[in-house]
Protein backbone atom coordinates (compact mmCIF):
# COMPACT_ATOMS: atom_id res chain seq x y z
CA UNK A 1 0.00 0.00 0.00
CA UNK A 2 1.23 3.52 -0.67
CA UNK A 3 1.79 5.50 2.49
CA UNK A 4 -0.51 8.49 2.76
CA UNK A 5 1.76 10.97 4.51
CA UNK A 6 0.49 11.12 8.12
CA UNK A 7 2.07 14.51 8.73
CA UNK A 8 0.60 16.46 5.80
CA UNK A 9 -1.67 19.32 6.72
CA UNK A 10 -5.11 18.36 5.51
CA UNK A 11 -7.13 20.98 3.65
CA UNK A 12 -9.65 22.53 6.01
CA UNK A 13 -12.03 23.43 3.18
CA UNK A 14 -12.66 21.03 0.31
CA UNK A 15 -15.09 20.59 -2.53
CA UNK A 16 -15.66 16.94 -1.62
CA UNK A 17 -14.97 14.86 1.48
CA UNK A 18 -14.89 11.18 0.53
CA UNK A 19 -15.39 8.68 3.36
CA UNK A 20 -13.66 5.30 2.90
CA UNK A 21 -10.48 4.50 0.94
CA UNK A 22 -11.64 1.36 -0.87
CA UNK A 23 -12.50 0.88 -4.55
CA UNK A 24 -15.62 3.08 -4.27
CA UNK A 25 -14.07 6.03 -2.47
CA UNK A 26 -10.75 6.00 -4.35
CA UNK A 27 -12.37 5.64 -7.76
CA UNK A 28 -14.64 8.59 -6.90
CA UNK A 29 -11.69 10.63 -5.61
CA UNK A 30 -9.64 9.94 -8.75
CA UNK A 31 -12.52 11.05 -10.99
CA UNK A 32 -13.32 14.15 -8.92
CA UNK A 33 -9.75 15.50 -8.78
CA UNK A 34 -9.28 14.89 -12.50
CA UNK A 35 -12.28 17.18 -12.97
CA UNK A 36 -10.68 19.91 -10.90
CA UNK A 37 -12.27 19.32 -7.48
CA UNK A 38 -10.33 19.67 -4.23
CA UNK A 39 -10.81 16.32 -2.49
CA UNK A 40 -9.89 14.74 0.82
CA UNK A 41 -10.37 11.00 1.37
CA UNK A 42 -10.96 10.17 5.04
CA UNK A 43 -10.14 6.57 6.01
CA UNK A 44 -10.60 5.27 9.54
CA UNK A 45 -7.90 2.60 9.15
CA UNK A 46 -5.44 2.38 6.25
CA UNK A 47 -5.78 2.54 2.46
CA UNK A 48 -7.70 -0.52 1.22
CA UNK A 49 -8.20 -1.83 4.75
CA UNK A 50 -11.84 -2.88 4.10
CA UNK A 51 -13.13 -5.48 1.66
CA UNK A 52 -11.17 -3.94 -1.22
CA UNK A 53 -7.85 -5.52 -0.25
CA UNK A 54 -9.33 -8.77 1.09
CA UNK A 55 -11.55 -10.06 -1.69
CA UNK A 56 -11.15 -12.89 -4.16
CA UNK A 57 -10.16 -10.56 -7.01
CA UNK A 58 -12.93 -11.83 -9.30
CA UNK A 59 -13.95 -9.12 -11.76
CA UNK A 60 -17.35 -10.48 -12.69
CA UNK A 61 -20.12 -9.78 -15.16
CA UNK A 62 -23.72 -9.61 -14.15
CA UNK A 63 -25.35 -8.91 -10.87
CA UNK A 64 -26.09 -11.07 -7.88
CA UNK A 65 -29.73 -11.61 -8.89
CA UNK A 66 -30.67 -13.64 -11.97
CA UNK A 67 -31.89 -11.84 -15.09
CA UNK A 68 -35.48 -13.11 -14.88
CA UNK A 69 -35.75 -11.79 -11.34
CA UNK A 70 -34.28 -8.45 -12.44
CA UNK A 71 -36.73 -8.17 -15.34
CA UNK A 72 -39.63 -8.90 -12.98
CA UNK A 73 -38.39 -6.19 -10.56
CA UNK A 74 -37.37 -3.42 -12.97
CA UNK A 75 -38.78 -4.25 -16.41
CA UNK A 76 -36.88 -5.14 -19.56
CA UNK A 77 -35.50 -1.70 -20.42
CA UNK A 78 -33.89 -0.92 -17.07
CA UNK A 79 -32.60 -4.48 -16.74
CA UNK A 80 -30.93 -4.15 -20.14
CA UNK A 81 -29.30 -0.93 -18.96
CA UNK A 82 -28.20 -2.61 -15.70
CA UNK A 83 -26.65 -5.50 -17.57
CA UNK A 84 -24.88 -3.12 -19.95
CA UNK A 85 -23.57 -1.21 -16.91
CA UNK A 86 -22.28 -4.41 -15.34
CA UNK A 87 -20.32 -5.17 -18.54
CA UNK A 88 -19.13 -1.55 -18.69
CA UNK A 89 -17.93 -1.83 -15.08
CA UNK A 90 -15.39 -4.47 -16.09
CA UNK A 91 -14.16 -2.33 -18.97
CA UNK A 92 -13.88 0.53 -16.48
CA UNK A 93 -11.51 -1.54 -14.29
CA UNK A 94 -9.46 -2.61 -17.31
CA UNK A 95 -9.19 0.97 -18.54
CA UNK A 96 -8.03 2.29 -15.15
CA UNK A 97 -5.49 -0.54 -14.83
CA UNK A 98 -4.11 0.36 -18.28
CA UNK A 99 -4.21 4.14 -17.91
CA UNK A 100 -2.57 4.11 -14.49
CA UNK A 101 -0.24 1.19 -15.30
CA UNK A 102 -1.35 -0.69 -12.18
CA UNK A 103 0.65 -3.88 -11.76
CA UNK A 104 -2.12 -6.15 -10.39
CA UNK A 105 -2.16 -9.27 -12.62
CA UNK A 106 -5.36 -8.18 -14.42
CA UNK A 107 -6.31 -10.96 -16.82
CA UNK A 108 -9.48 -11.66 -18.81
CA UNK A 109 -9.47 -15.33 -17.89
CA UNK A 110 -13.28 -15.76 -17.80
CA UNK A 111 -15.41 -17.24 -15.07
CA UNK A 112 -17.05 -20.62 -14.59
CA UNK A 113 -20.24 -21.11 -12.58
CA UNK A 114 -20.75 -24.73 -11.51
CA UNK A 115 -24.10 -26.38 -10.74
CA UNK A 116 -24.50 -28.16 -7.40
CA UNK A 117 -27.81 -29.74 -8.48
CA UNK A 118 -29.34 -30.94 -11.73
CA UNK A 119 -32.10 -28.31 -11.40
CA UNK A 120 -29.45 -25.56 -11.17
CA UNK A 121 -27.79 -26.87 -14.31
CA UNK A 122 -31.12 -27.04 -16.16
CA UNK A 123 -31.59 -23.37 -15.35
CA UNK A 124 -28.22 -22.43 -16.95
CA UNK A 125 -29.51 -23.12 -20.47
CA UNK A 126 -32.57 -20.93 -19.80
CA UNK A 127 -30.41 -18.12 -18.39
CA UNK A 128 -27.93 -18.29 -21.27
CA UNK A 129 -30.81 -18.08 -23.75
CA UNK A 130 -32.36 -15.00 -22.04
CA UNK A 131 -28.97 -13.26 -21.70
CA UNK A 132 -28.12 -13.89 -25.37
CA UNK A 133 -31.56 -12.66 -26.51
CA UNK A 134 -31.95 -9.65 -24.21
CA UNK A 135 -28.38 -8.49 -23.77
CA UNK A 136 -26.57 -10.00 -26.79
CA UNK A 137 -24.00 -11.41 -24.40
CA UNK A 138 -22.82 -14.99 -25.10
CA UNK A 139 -22.50 -17.56 -22.29
CA UNK A 140 -21.41 -21.15 -22.91
CA UNK A 141 -23.19 -24.01 -21.15
CA UNK A 142 -20.82 -26.89 -20.35
CA UNK A 143 -22.31 -30.38 -19.99
CA UNK A 144 -21.10 -32.58 -17.13
CA UNK A 145 -19.36 -34.86 -19.64
CA UNK A 146 -17.19 -31.94 -20.85
CA UNK A 147 -16.63 -30.28 -17.50
CA UNK A 148 -13.21 -31.90 -17.08
CA UNK A 149 -11.77 -29.39 -19.55
CA UNK A 150 -12.77 -26.60 -17.13
CA UNK A 151 -12.31 -27.99 -13.62
CA UNK A 152 -10.60 -30.95 -11.94
CA UNK A 153 -13.64 -31.82 -9.80
CA UNK A 154 -16.33 -34.41 -10.45
CA UNK A 155 -18.97 -33.23 -7.97
CA UNK A 156 -20.84 -30.80 -10.21
CA UNK A 157 -23.72 -31.31 -12.64
CA UNK A 158 -22.33 -29.01 -15.33
CA UNK A 159 -21.26 -25.41 -15.70
CA UNK A 160 -21.63 -22.11 -17.51
CA UNK A 161 -18.70 -20.06 -18.79
CA UNK A 162 -18.50 -16.32 -19.36
CA UNK A 163 -15.28 -15.50 -21.21
CA UNK A 164 -15.45 -11.78 -20.46
CA UNK A 165 -14.84 -11.87 -16.69
CA UNK A 166 -11.41 -11.17 -15.32
CA UNK A 167 -9.18 -11.75 -12.32
CA UNK A 168 -6.80 -9.45 -10.51
CA UNK A 169 -4.88 -9.04 -7.28
CA UNK A 170 -7.26 -6.83 -5.28
CA UNK A 171 -4.73 -5.43 -2.82
CA UNK A 172 -2.38 -4.43 -5.64
CA UNK A 173 -5.32 -2.90 -7.51
CA UNK A 174 -6.60 -0.82 -4.57
CA UNK A 175 -3.03 0.32 -3.87
CA UNK A 176 -2.73 1.42 -7.52
CA UNK A 177 -6.06 3.25 -7.34
CA UNK A 178 -4.85 5.12 -4.25
CA UNK A 179 -1.58 6.07 -5.97
CA UNK A 180 -3.54 7.27 -9.01
CA UNK A 181 -5.90 9.38 -6.87
CA UNK A 182 -2.97 10.92 -4.98
CA UNK A 183 -1.01 11.57 -8.18
CA UNK A 184 -4.03 13.40 -9.58
CA UNK A 185 -4.13 15.58 -6.46
CA UNK A 186 -6.39 13.91 -3.86
CA UNK A 187 -5.33 14.12 -0.21
CA UNK A 188 -5.79 10.80 1.62
CA UNK A 189 -5.89 10.78 5.38
CA UNK A 190 -5.47 7.39 7.05
CA UNK A 191 -6.31 6.70 10.68
CA UNK A 192 -9.02 9.35 10.36
CA UNK A 193 -12.44 8.19 11.46
CA UNK A 194 -15.35 10.39 10.51
CA UNK A 195 -17.40 10.95 13.65
CA UNK A 196 -20.21 13.16 12.42
CA UNK A 197 -21.50 14.91 9.33
CA UNK A 198 -23.76 17.90 9.86
CA UNK A 199 -25.20 20.50 7.52
CA UNK A 200 -23.32 23.78 7.74
CA UNK A 201 -23.57 26.91 5.60
CA UNK A 202 -20.61 29.22 5.02
CA UNK A 203 -21.01 32.70 3.62
CA UNK A 204 -24.36 31.71 2.20
CA UNK A 205 -23.01 28.53 0.58
CA UNK A 206 -24.54 25.28 1.81
CA UNK A 207 -22.22 22.46 2.73
CA UNK A 208 -21.20 20.05 5.47
CA UNK A 209 -19.14 20.10 8.63
CA UNK A 210 -17.26 16.80 8.73
CA UNK A 211 -15.84 16.05 12.16
CA UNK A 212 -13.11 13.40 12.33
CA UNK A 213 -10.78 11.90 14.90
CA UNK A 214 -8.07 14.20 13.45
CA UNK A 215 -9.95 17.47 13.10
CA UNK A 216 -12.74 19.13 11.18
CA UNK A 217 -13.31 19.82 7.47
CA UNK A 218 -15.86 21.93 5.68
CA UNK A 219 -16.97 20.27 2.45
CA UNK A 220 -19.36 21.42 -0.28
CA UNK A 221 -20.32 17.78 -0.91
CA UNK A 222 -19.83 14.47 0.90
CA UNK A 223 -19.50 11.05 -0.73
CA UNK A 224 -19.79 7.86 1.35
CA UNK A 225 -18.14 4.62 0.21
CA UNK A 226 -18.09 2.64 3.46
CA UNK A 227 -19.73 -0.56 2.19
CA UNK A 228 -20.02 -3.33 4.81
CA UNK A 229 -18.26 -1.08 7.34
CA UNK A 230 -20.95 1.62 7.25
CA UNK A 231 -21.53 2.90 10.79
CA UNK A 232 -23.45 5.37 12.91
CA UNK A 233 -22.13 8.39 11.01
CA UNK A 234 -24.68 7.72 8.25
CA UNK A 235 -27.56 6.18 10.24
CA UNK A 236 -30.11 6.10 7.40
CA UNK A 237 -27.67 4.25 5.14
CA UNK A 238 -26.60 1.92 7.92
CA UNK A 239 -30.17 0.70 8.42
CA UNK A 240 -30.34 -0.31 4.76
CA UNK A 241 -27.15 -2.42 4.79
CA UNK A 242 -26.64 -5.89 6.23
CA UNK A 243 -22.94 -6.57 6.98
CA UNK A 244 -22.17 -10.21 6.18
CA UNK A 245 -18.85 -12.00 6.69
CA UNK A 246 -16.98 -13.70 3.87
CA UNK A 247 -13.82 -15.71 4.42
CA UNK A 248 -10.91 -17.00 2.36
CA UNK A 249 -8.16 -19.58 2.77
CA UNK A 250 -5.17 -20.06 0.51
CA UNK A 251 -3.09 -23.19 0.28
CA UNK A 252 0.63 -23.49 0.02
CA UNK A 253 2.11 -23.10 -3.48
CA UNK A 254 0.97 -26.13 -5.50
CA UNK A 255 3.02 -28.16 -7.98
CA UNK A 256 2.31 -26.99 -11.53
CA UNK A 257 0.68 -30.22 -12.80
CA UNK A 258 -1.70 -30.28 -9.82
CA UNK A 259 -2.65 -26.62 -10.28
CA UNK A 260 -3.36 -27.26 -13.97
CA UNK A 261 -5.48 -30.29 -13.10
CA UNK A 262 -7.59 -28.26 -10.62
CA UNK A 263 -8.26 -25.38 -12.97
CA UNK A 264 -7.04 -26.09 -16.51
CA UNK A 265 -8.13 -22.69 -17.86
CA UNK A 266 -7.41 -20.69 -14.77
CA UNK A 267 -11.02 -19.47 -14.43
CA UNK A 268 -12.65 -17.53 -11.63
CA UNK A 269 -15.01 -20.24 -10.29
CA UNK A 270 -18.09 -20.14 -8.06
CA UNK A 271 -20.92 -22.55 -7.38
CA UNK A 272 -24.70 -22.25 -7.57
CA UNK A 273 -25.60 -22.38 -3.84
CA UNK A 274 -26.78 -19.51 -1.64
CA UNK A 275 -24.04 -20.51 0.82
CA UNK A 276 -21.66 -20.55 -2.10
CA UNK A 277 -17.96 -21.30 -2.50
CA UNK A 278 -15.82 -19.18 -4.81
CA UNK A 279 -12.31 -20.14 -5.79
CA UNK A 280 -9.42 -19.61 -8.14
CA UNK A 281 -5.71 -20.12 -8.51
CA UNK A 282 -3.49 -17.20 -7.59
CA UNK A 283 -0.70 -16.25 -10.02
CA UNK A 284 1.78 -17.91 -7.63
CA UNK A 285 -0.23 -21.19 -7.89
CA UNK A 286 -2.03 -21.32 -4.57
CA UNK A 287 -5.66 -22.39 -4.43
CA UNK A 288 -7.63 -19.44 -3.03
CA UNK A 289 -10.92 -20.80 -1.65
CA UNK A 290 -13.60 -18.55 -0.19
CA UNK A 291 -17.11 -18.70 1.14
CA UNK A 292 -19.63 -17.40 3.61
CA UNK A 293 -18.42 -19.94 6.15
CA UNK A 294 -19.83 -17.90 9.01
CA UNK A 295 -22.48 -15.28 8.38
CA UNK A 296 -21.08 -12.92 11.03
CA UNK A 297 -18.38 -10.42 10.05
CA UNK A 298 -14.75 -11.21 10.72
CA UNK A 299 -13.41 -11.60 14.26
CA UNK A 300 -10.51 -13.76 15.44
CA UNK A 301 -13.07 -16.44 16.29
CA UNK A 302 -15.04 -16.43 13.00
CA UNK A 303 -11.81 -16.36 10.97
CA UNK A 304 -10.43 -19.41 12.79
CA UNK A 305 -13.73 -21.31 12.57
CA UNK A 306 -13.94 -20.46 8.88
CA UNK A 307 -10.47 -21.82 8.16
CA UNK A 308 -11.53 -25.34 9.06
CA UNK A 309 -15.01 -25.09 7.46
CA UNK A 310 -13.46 -23.85 4.22
CA UNK A 311 -10.69 -26.46 4.27
CA UNK A 312 -13.32 -29.19 4.49
CA UNK A 313 -15.33 -27.53 1.72
CA UNK A 314 -12.25 -27.31 -0.46
CA UNK A 315 -11.54 -31.03 0.01
CA UNK A 316 -15.16 -31.87 -0.90
CA UNK A 317 -14.61 -30.04 -4.19
CA UNK A 318 -11.01 -31.12 -4.69
CA UNK A 319 -10.07 -34.36 -2.83
CA UNK A 320 -6.65 -33.88 -4.49
CA UNK A 321 -6.00 -31.10 -1.93
CA UNK A 322 -6.46 -33.36 1.11
CA UNK A 323 -2.82 -32.98 2.15
CA UNK A 324 -2.27 -29.41 0.96
CA UNK A 325 -1.26 -27.09 3.76
CA UNK A 326 -3.38 -23.99 4.35
CA UNK A 327 -0.97 -21.07 4.60
CA UNK A 328 -3.37 -18.15 5.09
CA UNK A 329 -6.89 -17.40 6.25
CA UNK A 330 -8.68 -14.07 6.51
CA UNK A 331 -12.12 -12.55 6.47
CA UNK A 332 -13.88 -9.36 5.47
CA UNK A 333 -17.34 -7.85 5.44
CA UNK A 334 -19.73 -7.68 2.50
CA UNK A 335 -22.56 -5.18 2.15
CA UNK A 336 -25.88 -6.78 1.33
CA UNK A 337 -28.98 -4.65 0.88
CA UNK A 338 -32.49 -5.94 1.54
CA UNK A 339 -33.16 -6.38 -2.20
CA UNK A 340 -29.59 -7.67 -2.93
CA UNK A 341 -29.00 -4.83 -5.40
CA UNK A 342 -26.37 -2.12 -5.68
CA UNK A 343 -27.71 1.33 -4.83
CA UNK A 344 -26.23 4.75 -5.48
CA UNK A 345 -27.32 8.35 -5.41
CA UNK A 346 -28.17 10.71 -2.56
CA UNK A 347 -29.67 10.06 0.90
CA UNK A 348 -30.28 12.95 3.30
CA UNK A 349 -28.25 15.13 0.89
CA UNK A 350 -25.14 12.89 1.09
CA UNK A 351 -23.92 11.00 -1.97
CA UNK A 352 -23.27 7.26 -1.61
CA UNK A 353 -22.71 4.01 -3.49
CA UNK A 354 -23.18 0.66 -1.69
CA UNK A 355 -24.75 -2.80 -1.91
CA UNK A 356 -22.38 -4.83 -4.06
CA UNK A 357 -23.17 -8.15 -2.30
CA UNK A 358 -19.84 -9.76 -3.13
CA UNK A 359 -19.75 -8.39 -6.70
CA UNK A 360 -17.93 -5.18 -5.89
CA UNK A 361 -14.55 -5.24 -7.59
CA UNK A 362 -15.93 -3.92 -10.87
CA UNK A 363 -19.19 -2.34 -9.68
CA UNK A 364 -17.61 -0.36 -6.81
CA UNK A 365 -15.00 1.07 -9.17
CA UNK A 366 -17.73 1.94 -11.66
CA UNK A 367 -20.15 3.45 -9.15
CA UNK A 368 -17.38 5.54 -7.60
CA UNK A 369 -16.67 6.97 -11.05
CA UNK A 370 -20.32 7.47 -12.05
CA UNK A 371 -21.40 9.15 -8.81
CA UNK A 372 -18.32 11.40 -9.00
CA UNK A 373 -19.44 12.42 -12.52
CA UNK A 374 -22.94 13.13 -11.16
CA UNK A 375 -21.47 15.21 -8.33
CA UNK A 376 -19.48 17.26 -10.82
CA UNK A 377 -22.66 18.25 -12.64
CA UNK A 378 -22.84 15.62 -15.41
CA UNK A 379 -25.78 13.32 -16.04
CA UNK A 380 -24.02 9.96 -16.55
CA UNK A 381 -25.96 6.86 -17.52
CA UNK A 382 -26.45 4.97 -14.25
CA UNK A 383 -29.48 2.66 -14.07
CA UNK A 384 -28.91 2.03 -10.34
CA UNK A 385 -29.69 5.62 -9.38
CA UNK A 386 -33.34 6.20 -8.54
CA UNK A 387 -34.45 2.58 -8.07
CA UNK A 388 -36.36 1.97 -4.81
CA UNK A 389 -33.95 1.40 -1.91
CA UNK A 390 -35.86 -0.72 0.63
CA UNK A 391 -35.06 -0.96 4.32
CA UNK A 392 -35.86 -3.89 6.60
CA UNK A 393 -39.40 -5.29 6.55
CA UNK A 394 -41.47 -3.55 9.27
CA UNK A 395 -38.41 -1.41 10.02
CA UNK A 396 -37.13 -4.12 12.38
CA UNK A 397 -33.46 -3.23 12.06
CA UNK A 398 -31.24 -0.61 13.62
CA UNK A 399 -28.02 -1.55 11.82
CA UNK A 400 -27.13 -4.41 14.19
CA UNK A 401 -27.89 -7.61 12.26
CA UNK A 402 -29.47 -9.69 15.05
CA UNK A 403 -31.11 -11.94 12.44
CA UNK A 404 -27.88 -13.21 10.81
CA UNK A 405 -27.95 -16.66 12.48
CA UNK A 406 -31.57 -17.06 11.31
CA UNK A 407 -30.71 -15.89 7.80
CA UNK A 408 -27.72 -18.26 7.69
CA UNK A 409 -29.88 -21.19 8.79
CA UNK A 410 -32.60 -20.23 6.29
CA UNK A 411 -30.15 -20.18 3.37
CA UNK A 412 -28.74 -23.55 4.44
CA UNK A 413 -32.29 -24.96 4.34
CA UNK A 414 -32.85 -23.40 0.90
CA UNK A 415 -29.61 -24.95 -0.40
CA UNK A 416 -30.80 -28.30 0.88
CA UNK A 417 -34.31 -28.25 -0.58
CA UNK A 418 -33.82 -26.37 -3.86
Ligand SMILES: Cc1cc2nc3c(=O)[nH]c(=O)nc-3n(C[C@H](O)[C@H](O)[C@H](O)COP(=O)(O)OP(=O)(O)OC[C@H]3O[C@@H](n4cnc5c(N)ncnc54)[C@H](O)[C@@H]3O)c2cc1C
Nearest residue numbers: 020022023024044050051052055056058194227332360361
Ligand atom coordinates in the same frame (compact mmCIF):
# COMPACT_ATOMS: atom_id res chain seq x y z
C1 LIG B 1 -13.70 -12.02 1.63
C2 LIG B 1 -14.31 -11.22 0.51
C3 LIG B 1 -14.26 -11.71 -0.80
C4 LIG B 1 -14.81 -10.96 -1.85
N1 LIG B 1 -14.64 -11.42 -3.13
C5 LIG B 1 -15.06 -10.65 -4.17
C6 LIG B 1 -14.76 -11.02 -5.49
O1 LIG B 1 -14.05 -12.00 -5.75
N2 LIG B 1 -15.26 -10.26 -6.51
C7 LIG B 1 -16.00 -9.12 -6.27
O2 LIG B 1 -16.43 -8.47 -7.23
N3 LIG B 1 -16.24 -8.70 -5.00
C8 LIG B 1 -15.78 -9.42 -3.95
N4 LIG B 1 -15.98 -8.99 -2.67
C9 LIG B 1 -16.68 -7.70 -2.47
C10 LIG B 1 -15.77 -6.50 -2.71
O3 LIG B 1 -14.54 -6.69 -2.08
C11 LIG B 1 -16.45 -5.24 -2.14
O4 LIG B 1 -17.74 -5.12 -2.71
C12 LIG B 1 -15.68 -3.97 -2.43
O5 LIG B 1 -14.34 -4.09 -2.03
C13 LIG B 1 -16.33 -2.78 -1.73
O6 LIG B 1 -15.45 -1.67 -1.84
P1 LIG B 1 -15.77 -0.35 -1.04
O7 LIG B 1 -14.72 0.63 -1.40
O8 LIG B 1 -17.17 0.06 -1.29
O9 LIG B 1 -15.70 -0.75 0.50
P2 LIG B 1 -14.46 -1.24 1.42
O10 LIG B 1 -13.30 -1.69 0.61
O11 LIG B 1 -15.01 -2.20 2.41
O12 LIG B 1 -14.00 0.10 2.13
C14 LIG B 1 -14.81 0.78 3.08
C15 LIG B 1 -13.85 1.60 3.92
O13 LIG B 1 -14.62 2.56 4.69
C16 LIG B 1 -13.90 2.80 5.87
N5 LIG B 1 -14.79 3.45 6.85
C17 LIG B 1 -15.93 2.95 7.38
N6 LIG B 1 -16.46 3.86 8.24
C18 LIG B 1 -15.64 4.93 8.25
C19 LIG B 1 -15.64 6.18 8.96
N7 LIG B 1 -16.62 6.52 9.83
N8 LIG B 1 -14.63 7.07 8.74
C20 LIG B 1 -13.65 6.77 7.86
N9 LIG B 1 -13.58 5.58 7.17
C21 LIG B 1 -14.57 4.68 7.37
C22 LIG B 1 -13.41 1.43 6.30
O14 LIG B 1 -12.32 1.52 7.19
C23 LIG B 1 -13.07 0.79 4.95
O15 LIG B 1 -11.69 0.85 4.66
C24 LIG B 1 -15.46 -9.71 -1.59
C25 LIG B 1 -15.52 -9.22 -0.28
C26 LIG B 1 -14.96 -9.96 0.76
C27 LIG B 1 -15.04 -9.41 2.15
